[in-house]
Amino acid sequence: MAPLTLFEKIWKNHVVHEEKGKPSLLYVDLHLVHEVTSPQAFEGLRQAGRQVRRKDKTFATMDHNVPTIDRYNIKDPISLQQIETLSSNCKEFDIELFDLNSPYQGIVHVIGPEQGLTRPGQTIVCGDSHTSTHGAFGALAFGIGTSEVEHVLSTQCLWQNKPKTFEVRVDGKRQSGVTAKDIILSIIGEIGTAGATGYVIEYTGEAIRSLSMEQRMTICNMSIEGGARAGMISPDETTINYLKERPRIKNIENLEQLINEWRNLASDEGSEFDKKLILNADKMAPQVSWGTSPGMVSGIDSKIPNPNDIEDSVKRKSTEDALSYMGLKPDTCIEDIKIDTVFIGSCTNGRLEDLIAASKVIQGNKVPSNINAIVVPGSQIVKMKAEQLGIDKIFKDAGFDWRESGCSMCLAMNPDKLSPGERCASTSNRNFEGRQGKGGRTHLVSPVMAAAAAINGRFTDIRSLDLDLGDY
Amino acid sequence: MEKFKNVMSRPVPLNSAHVDTDQIIPKQFLKRIERTGFGQFLFFDWRFNDDGSPNEKFILNDLRFKNSEILLAQENFGCGSSREHAPWALRDYGFKVIISSSFADILYNNCFKNCILPLVLNEKDLEYLFESTLNFNDYMLNIDLEKNLLADNKGFKISFDIDSFRKKCLLEGLDDISLTLEHSEKIDMYEKKL
Ligand code: SF4
Numbered sequence: 001m002a003p004l005t006l007f008e009k010i011w012k013n014h015v016v017h018e019e020k021g022k023p024s025l026l027y028v029d030l031h032l033v034h035e036v037t038s039p040q041a042f043e044g045l046r047q048a049g050r051q052v053r054r055k056d057k058t059f060a061t062m063d064h065n066v067p068t069i070d071r072y073n074i075k076d077p078i079s080l081q082q083i084e085t086l087s088s089n090c091k092e093f094d095i096e097l098f099d100l101n102s103p104y105q106g107i108v109h110v111i112g113p114e115q116g117l118t119r120p121g122q123t124i125v126c127g128d129s130h131t132s133t134h135g136a137f138g139a140l141a142f143g144i145g146t147s148e149v150e151h152v153l154s155t156q157c158l159w160q161n162k163p164k165t166f167e168v169r170v171d172g173k174r175q176s177g178v179t180a181k182d183i184i185l186s187i188i189g190e191i192g193t194a195g196a197t198g199y200v201i202e203y204t205g206e207a208i209r210s211l212s213m214e215q216r217m218t219i220c221n222m223s224i225e226g227g228a229r230a231g232m233i234s235p236d237e238t239t240i241n242y243l244k245e246r247p248r249i250k251n252i253e254n255l256e257q258l259i260n261e262w263r264n265l266a267s268d269e270g271s272e273f274d275k276k277l278i279l280n281a282d283k284m285a286p287q288v289s290w291g292t293s294p295g296m297v298s299g300i301d302s303k304i305p306n307p308n309d310i311e312d313s314v315k316r317k318s319t320e321d322a323l324s325y326m327g328l329k330p331d332t333c334i335e336d337i338k339i340d341t342v343f344i345g346s347c348t349n350g351r352l353e354d355l356i357a358a359s360k361v362i363q364g365n366k367v368p369s370n371i372n373a374i375v376v377p378g379s380q381i382v383k384m385k386a387e388q389l390g391i392d393k394i395f396k397d398a399g400f401d402w403r404e405s406g407c408s409m410c411l412a413m414n415p416d417k418l419s420p421g422e423r424c425a426s427t428s429n430r431n432f433e434g435r436q437g438k439g440g441r442t443h444l445v446s447p448v449m450a451a452a453a454a455i456n457g458r459f460t461d462i463r464s465l466d467l468d469l470g471d472y
Numbered sequence: 473m474e475k476f477k478n479v480m481s482r483p484v485p486l487n488s489a490h491v492d493t494d495q496i497i498p499k500q501f502l503k504r505i506e507r508t509g510f511g512q513f514l515f516f517d518w519r520f521n522d523d524g525s526p527n528e529k530f531i532l533n534d535l536r537f538k539n540s541e542i543l544l545a546q547e548n549f550g551c552g553s554s555r556e557h558a559p560w561a562l563r564d565y566g567f568k569v570i571i572s573s574s575f576a577d578i579l580y581n582n583c584f585k586n587c588i589l590p591l592v593l594n595e596k597d598l599e600y601l602f603e604s605t606l607n608f609n610d611y612m613l614n615i616d617l618e619k620n621l622l623a624d625n626k627g628f629k630i631s632f633d634i635d636s637f638r639k640k641c642l643l644e645g646l647d648d649i650s651l652t653l654e655h656s657e658k659i660d661m662y663e664k665k666l
Pocket of ligand 1: 128130348411
């Protein structure tokens with residue numbers, strides 16, 4: 001048989017119906033639901049008198065609107081209504097919900113893998129573009145709109161045009177201080193925010209293989225920022241070792257057989273992709289975004305571009321607009337940019353390893369009093385584990401706020417937001433205008449770069465601090 | 473779903489690339505639990521000044537393009553979040569066609585679910601539309617989906633590509649879920665194998 005890619009194997013396994021010239025009807029193995037993109041879908045079901053077809057494959061959590069201080073006291077009445085609507089919808093349609101009282105509550109893309117709901121070979125959807133995160137396990141996972149959420153709730157299927165495949169191979173070995181976040185920001189900087197539109201990316205190569213599962217999730221998480229439909233990584237022993245300890249997996253009866261099936265999903269030797277890009281991690285520097293789109297990034301050791309050097313007129317205007325919004329001058333050294341706020345968290349970088357690594361940078365240091373720094377664990381489990389390790393104390397001693405889990409300042413739909421003009425070093429995934437609060441200025445960085453910026457009040461090359469960050 | 477009809481209108485030239493869904497509809501308006509009423513919030517941070525007055529410099533507030541049903545935008549329109557609130561806001565505001573040189577995947581999909589036709593043109597043709605709508609006060613564009621035809625009142629005429637299945641769904645206002653339920657037996661069969 002012809003060698004197949006991971007994507008092709010999963011696609012083939014999930015086609016329920018296909019006809020020439022039409023999209024294929026795909027079966028969905030796991031449907032994750034959150035409070036922002038689901039109310040209208042449930043309302044649609046009610047109006048049409050439809051039911052949820054597979055409650056056992058549908059799980060919900062609340063994350064976007066949740067306050068990270070005093071979480072039970074939601075002051076914004078509309079946020080509260082959205083949270084309450086999800087609770088009542090889950091009750092009415094009998095869907096398992098990780099609500100604010102659940103010890104497992106957290107950001108949807110953190111808790112799926114943490115609980116072992118996410119597995120290799122699955123098709124996974126959620127009304128959220130960062131669903132691509134789950135692709136780190138060798139699943140085909142992508143974001144959908146609310147109409148599609150309704151469609152999946154009632155049919156457990158989805159119409160999809162078959163995307164093309166794109167291999168992004170990252171060879172070589174990272175320098176210490178260059179993290180998974182820097183790899184994915186470098187990739188987006190290279191291909192642009194529409195560079196993978198219409199494609200599913202599979203990340204391959206030594207620099208990807210050597211990453212832990214949490215780091216792989218950081219990579220796949222931001223596939224959407226490169227325009228990709230999904231991002232994925234073939235399962236290997238790292239994947240299996242992570243998964244077999246998960247609460248919803250460890251007691252499965254025929255686990256060994258399942259694990260063998262997972263192993264067989266990896267892209268076959270000699271399988272072909274429609275498009276290919278090869279990068280080398282050796283030369284990558286820690287990245288800092290300077291503009292209003294995730295493709296606008298530079299290495300910490302470089303300068304902000306000058307629009308006068310850009311020939312393409314659309315690009316030049318985008319750069320000018322971005323610099324004006326960001327309040328930055330062309331040719332400024334990235335290391336000279338001072339910040340007001342630091343946010344460590346989100347579905348990109350709010351996991352235990354992220355917090356541990358950042359805490360190593362913080363340890364024994366103090367955040368200057370004019371800087372507002374917060375850490376928001378991605379889930380209540382991450383928070384609990386970090387506290388068991390005493391990491392909360394390191395952050396608090398340094399002057400960071402230690403919060404409850406949620407999306408927090410990643411999108412500012414809750415009380416955590418930037419004020420106009422406030423400049424933030426953020427470990428999240430989007431630096432769009434106003435993303436973290438109207439007029440707020442976001443610089444995307446890794447957790448260790450965010451931590452270094454918190455201590456120094458400006459961006460600092462983490463490599464110059466000469467810290468032992470282990471495999472992070 | 474409502475059926476897509478011919479559209480005849482002067483297009484609004486939104487001269488920005490990579491317009492993300494956070495701009496199309498800022499997050500503070502995602503908290504509603506209805507599908508309707510989002511038009512008033514479309515491009516909110518660009519359309520209104522801090523004091524709530526309309527930002528005269530923003531193209532949607534330009535009286536020449538009032539009540540337009542066609543939006544022109546530069547490449548990669550609708551990137552970012554998957555929020556369907558974006559097409560809800562575009563449609564509720566009155567847009568029926570969006571023309572760009574490329575679209576982000578999820579928004580492109582979401583448009584079809586909301587009776588909006590997202591049209592991909594090459595950069596040259598797009599540039600021509602941008603210039604013409606700015607230059608001619610009587611400029612009008614006609615989009616005939618049935619015939620795959622885009623024509624203006626200056627003699628420009630091209631046929632555009634569109635997936636034939638999606639075209640049919642738009643023209644007939646087909647509801648995806650009912651379409652899928654026609655395949656219920658196949659879904660049952662698939663589930664038996666699980
Ligand atoms: S953390 Fe940010 S990107 Fe992730 S799901 Fe929440 S809002 Fe979306």
